[in-house]
Ligand code: EZ4
């Protein structure tokens with residue numbers, strides 16, 4: 150079998166998505182997600198100019214060799230842009246493999262270890278009352294695990310809380326807009342939020358929280374310690390994670406489980422974190438972490454150290470990634486949880502999905518391969534629109550992590 154052609158499809162049904170489509174001489178094609186929020190065209194160009202010409206003529210069955218061609222073989226390696234491109238190639242090749250063999254992806258990865266995938270949703274309140282109402286609605290929808298984010302008094306706009314009750318979407322049209330941040334106000338308020346949610350909804354639901362990289366290690370240690378009585382499922386990205394050793398400071402002081410790495414893109418971002426058991430969940434998703442081939446190895450490495458998976462699954466990861474992640478989640482023994490932010494209705498005009506949500510869990514059907522298709526005619530109705538993630542400054546103007 151040979152790869153005959155490949156193309157990059159960029160479409161914006163409500164938000165931008167980049168999809169790689171690889172064609173073969175057997176009439177079968179595969180799809181891979183190549184979306185990197187706010188940097189869509191950088192990945193598209195890398196694929197079009199540098200990867201696709203190399204792929205043509207290669208045997209798509211050789212997922213392992215082709216992964217190493219684009220990682221080990223290429224001199225300038227790692228980084229979000231190139232790893233997202235590798236992810237898209239890898240995902241599309243596994244999709245082809247499944248279609249050729251006539252079996253769903255999960256069978257190729259080791260078969261089902263479970264029938265359904267525990268997912269968590271986002272409950273974002275502008276203030277505490279709004280949050281309590283929204284969490285109630287998520288519980289009515291059947292969610293068993295909920296990420297809790299709240300507006301902070303004295304901070305004009307807090308990460309995760311959408312303006313004007315719109316669906317949450319972190320990228321804004323055009324160039325990055327600036328947000329502002331005050332860690333001391335945040336640290337003072339968040340424990341009260343969790344106290345209230347536990348008081349109203351009890352101890353049966355799993356609660357999660359995303360700090361979104363905004364604490365120093367010692368601030369994060371204080372937060373993790375103060376949240377201990379509320380038994381979080383996890384505290385996410387409590388620090389930026391560039392300094393792996395920084396997590397030791399948090400770990401020494403608290404038993405609140407830690408999840409990290411939605412912006413990571415290689416196993417080498419995790420070595421100290423995993424081998425020293427400084428974290429409990431790896432967040433790096435298939436689409437940014439080198440695809441199925443690499444994440445199978447990262448998950449196996451993590452499992453040796455009793456670290457579980459908890460893949461990033463925001464709306465800026467396409468339905469192709471979502472479906473591939475669900476196959477993966479069904480298989481690995483050390484699956485922990487999967488993030489699930491439903492896409493806007495309009496996304497279904499372009500992507501035909503094979504998964505659905507019932508009563509707290511997601512399931513995928515038995516369509517061969519990844520099981521998601523793209524309607525290219527429909528995709529043309531939604532041309533690319535430039536959008537950027539925000540940047541963040543402390544209240545005195547200092548540039549900070551977003
Ligand atoms: O900010 O996906 O846990 N989820 C998150 C997301 C990220 C966006 C960035 O594109 O942190 O909301």
Ligand code: CO
Pocket residue numbers: 359361385386411
């Ligand atoms: Co996050």
